[in-house]
Amino acid sequence: MTAFPAPEDPERLTLYGSFTSSSSYKPMLYLALSGLPFSFRTVNLKNGVQKTPDYLAVNRYGQVPALRHRGLTVVQSNVVLDYLARATGRFEGATEQDRWHAREWLSWEADAITNVAKVRHFNRFRTVDPAVLAYLTPPAEAALTFVDRALEGRQWLVGKTCTIADLGCWGRMVFMAEGGFDIQRWPNIVAWRDRLTAMPGFALPYDLIPKKDTEFDPV
Structure with a gap:
């Protein structure tokens, strides 16, 4: 028996991730805000579990996160967000243009905001x-400034509701203080952060991501 067997219930979302990973936090936050039941399987990066044969059979890149659902395995955090939005209908844009716009943000995030994560x-x-x-x-600072300017006069990055664009960008930026970035330098980001934290189900990474395998079954 491997350390990461396929989920017994293929309809149940199963997320593989790590406590300290901003990439893991992004889909974790999505699921928490969605109120969906899911299983979390911990991958201990400190102990190198991500490079073991059992986990490489789940994620060929030896990274987190990975998602299993309906017989599919989806990896890379922003691709996981894309899949979750398509599969559940939550945090999608209101129009087709908004949906593409949200995915443009995810692509840009992987190129630009990832510098914040590297500094951290x-x-x-x-x-x-x-x-x-x-x-x-x-x-990294230029990316934060770009987001701050994009939020000028807006509540959310795309359209009038929270989308995967917001969750993907904030999920990478959440550890900015650990990289030495003072969020107060970007007032629009502060207001946006406050709107996110006010959403039911919101939690910060160290409060949300467990250190051991956990079943999440919201009432």
Whole structure:
């Protein structure tokens, strides 16, 4: 028997992730805000579980997250968000244009906001030459400034409701303080953050992502 057997109920969403991972937080937040039942399977990155044969059979890239549902396995956090929105209908845009716009944000996030996560990673988990942080910090700050300007006069990044664009971008930015970024520099992001935190089911990563396998069955 492998450490990561296929879900017994193929209709039940099963998410594989890690406690410290912003990539894991994005689909976790989606599921928490959706109020959907799901199973969480922990992948201990510190112990290298992501590189074991059993987990590589789930996610060939040796990364988190991964999602299993209806006989499918979906990996890469923004692709998982895309799948969840399509499969459940939650946090989709109101129009076809909005839906494409939301996915454009996810693609941009993977290129730009990921710099925030890199700075956080090197600040917290690895010691690197200061030149590395000096190189990554300006594009990270530029990405945050871009989001802040995009939120000027708006409540959400796309349309008039929260979408996967908001969850994908915030889910990567959530650890910005651990990278040394003061959110108060970006007032529109602060207001947007406050709207997100007011949503039923919202929780920050360390409160939301468990350290062990857990079943989530909202009443």
